[in-house]
Amino acid sequence: MLDVAREAGVGLKSVSRVVNGESGVSPELADRVLEAVARLGFRRNAMAGNLRAGRTAASIGLVIEDLGNPFYTAIARGVEQLTYERDFVMMTASSEEDPERERALILDLCHRRVDGMIIVPTSLDHGFLQPEIDLGLQAVFLDRPVSGVDGDVVLLDNRGGAEVATDYLLSRGHTRIAVLGHDAKVWTMRERLAGFRARLARAGVPYDDNLVCLGPITPDDAAQATADLLARDDPPTAFLACNNRMTVGVLTALRRHGPEIDVAGFDDIETAGLFARPLALVSYDATELGRRAAALLLERLDGRRTPQQVVVPTVLVHYGDEPVAGTNTKVRRSR
Amino acid sequence: MLDVAREAGVGLKSVSRVVNGESGVSPELADRVLEAVARLGFRRNAMAGNLRAGRTAASIGLVIEDLGNPFYTAIARGVEQLTYERDFVMMTASSEEDPERERALILDLCHRRVDGMIIVPTSLDHGFLQPEIDLGLQAVFLDRPVSGVDGDVVLLDNRGGAEVATDYLLSRGHTRIAVLGHDAKVWTMRERLAGFRARLARAGVPYDDNLVCLGPITPDDAAQATADLLARDDPPTAFLACNNRMTVGVLTALRRHGPEIDVAGFDDIETAGLFARPLALVSYDATELGRRAAALLLERLDGRRTPQQVVVPTVLVHYGDEPVAGTNTKVRRSR
């Protein structure tokens, strides 16, 4: 920059002003500067500019579990939509559900002085973040609550969604409903299970632990588990899949089975309307989830300090009952 | 850092050494420093460290079209897999297919001194990047070639894929094959169309411009276009959809039609095996596409300068012919 100043025969600050489009520079001087900039191939170093006291990098960190899962990428998209307008860049990182990796990722982003972070927490305790927050980091947690840290939280109405889905399967006359889900250590999973059990109890249907299969991770895992369940002497007559991967797995295993087996699942699937089998999905706008989180973060960056929590409702959407475009019936909102 | 030095009663450089885990510090001194760091809640500022001459931010920029499209997120995932191991952070940004936005995004990332960039180019000319490259930026272009810039390129065998898909439809006896695609300004689209025409010609089937519909963007657009085509006096008997959104649209419009209409599409769809209708898809590993690009970029960052170009092959995968899990028949490789 100093070189430019010399080349143009002006002061350092004038170059700074011109380069940053600040006002208060005479046009001719600006021209000279611009010329020198061009001649010298000067590029402003944003990092240096952000070095100033208390300043940050105009960047936000997004820590999700897996860039390969449409749920998380929809979130990333929502976050980007809002942060782009404010000229933040988004640094995305996948924790791969590994608490240790998550921790390292988050701390690295902190060192890079991101202004704020949106985190889908994998660790059970985020106490390690509190020091950073005390130092000025702003954080919004997404999809799961956290303990030991100040920050906003954006949640899904998991319990309500599970309740509506369970009611639907019960209303179809099922009493032996299998549940497929991920690890019960994950809060969302516990909530969904709780909703399921609550509705079963209300309907007077006994809860059978043997029909609940937690653990599968990939669709293939889930398909195998489904096949195992169906091979039993007293197989389930309906399935509740607790996330998009489980749903795909269940459906894969059911391809040779008739429509008498009903399936409900959590998370929307973009192509569900094209499936061979009818399907009820607990849906919600995942992009909106990201937008809400980003909005909260931006509010925080603007100065809000009182913690907020928002819960995004879900809707049970029926696919395939009436195979006509655009007629998915929204049956009942969870809240 | 100076505060820490004072607090520990040591020199500035010693703190730096300890904080960066450099060797050559006596254990007791290190202990004192660590203590002071803890007491003062010191956090190293990575941005300041990277300010030094010629240094960079250990970050790479990824510019794609749309974070909502599984094609691009699969790429992002592949890129992340390789760059994570080298402690780079990934700054992701969507150009939304807007050349102006793309340009702004790229330039912003340059100013943030990313070490390298992986770009799915939307603009037709990237000459504006050459100055940055001359200044040391490393770039890899993905999915489409670019003009006017030095950099590596990772491409898909678009033409070969289209040829195999076209051959398949021809082999099923179709002579009136409709093509749905995005803008012909996009290189991939032109390649796919060229492959289609080449095989038509070879088979002696006349090319009918009226059956080629370019322009739809969303699945809904494509569904509408498909419906329009089917409503003609002499409708097509098969469809070639040139990307995942087109495929979904075509299938949506075809839900009420029998299996006599064949559909082939470009891009894999994760849930295609669950669809009501058989489907042939020109598939490839999009994550691998990202990995290849990242590998090239890392090589460049390690010093390679000779430009490279890699072409990733495609495979035609048949879904739904034989509804059993795991038996998707890979019919023919494009190369």
Next chain:
DNA sequence: GTGAAAGCGCTAACAC
């Protein structure tokens, strides 16, 4: 081993 001094490229405060 350890530390002082001189920047890295920029912006904020303050003169002119």
Next chain:
DNA sequence: GTGTTAGCGCTTTCAC
């Protein structure tokens, strides 16, 4: 309007 002077928080010589 415009330029000068301090830093921002760190790393890098290079003495000690």
